[in-house]
Amino acid sequence: MTGADALLALLALGVAVLLARGSHPLVAVLLVVSALAVSAMLFLPTAMLGEWFGMHRVHRLYGLTRATPLDPPEWIHLIAFAWLGLLIWLARKDLRNGWGVLLVAIFGVAAELSQWLTDGRQPKLEDAALNVAGGLTGVLLAHLLLHALAFSRRRRVGKHG
Template sequence: MTSADLLLGAMVLGVAIFLARGSHPLLGLLLVVSAVAVSALLFLPTRELGAWIGMGRVHRFHALAGSTPLDPAEWIHLLAFAWLGLLLWLGRADLRNWKGWALLVALGIGAELAQTLTQDREPRLADVVLNLAGGVAGVLLAMLVRRIVRWL
């Protein structure tokens, strides 16, 4: 394990704990686990992810993504940040304002910049755009969910 790996791990844990701070304990745990899982998807090489989740699942995901305009890595960025946006907006009442939007922008950009610490990944502006689009989609979905719950 290199010093860059240790720094990246510390950053991931710090962000995960920050995201969970002030939320319901169960949701906080979900936020921590989700932040670590999203980080693994964004920072670990595909071969390591395949070893953890099984190459069969990786191949099925590639087959699903093959019929869309986005490649699998782009789907991961979009879906991962949609999930984070959804959880943040639902779980952190203090971030249901400009601070939540700013945090999602910082996370989307920061995740790409942090890839400079990895060996097999590199930051791309297109991925930042996908991160931000996913975050916006997640927040909009959370707003819809909250509206439906209030209506019911």
């Protein structure tokens, strides 16, 4: 493990713990695991990830996305950061504001920029944009979900109250 690898691992762990801070223990574990999984997808060599998941699965993903405007790596950026944005918004009441939105966007850009520290990876502006778009989509979905749940609760209370 190189110094850059150790720094990336430390940064990934630090961000994961920061995200989980103050949330329910079960959600904290989910946040840490999710943040570390996203970090692994971003920082580990693509060939290694292909070996772990199996090239037949990689080829299947390309088959599934053939009719879409994005390739699997681009979908992965969107989906991974949408998941993180959703988790952050749902788990951290203290970040359900403009600071939370900004934090999700900063994480998306910082995750891509930190690829400069990895071997065989290059940061791309398009990937940073996909990270931010995915994260903000997750925040929006979580926001809508919370509003729908609150609306449902108000209707139930109104019917029984």
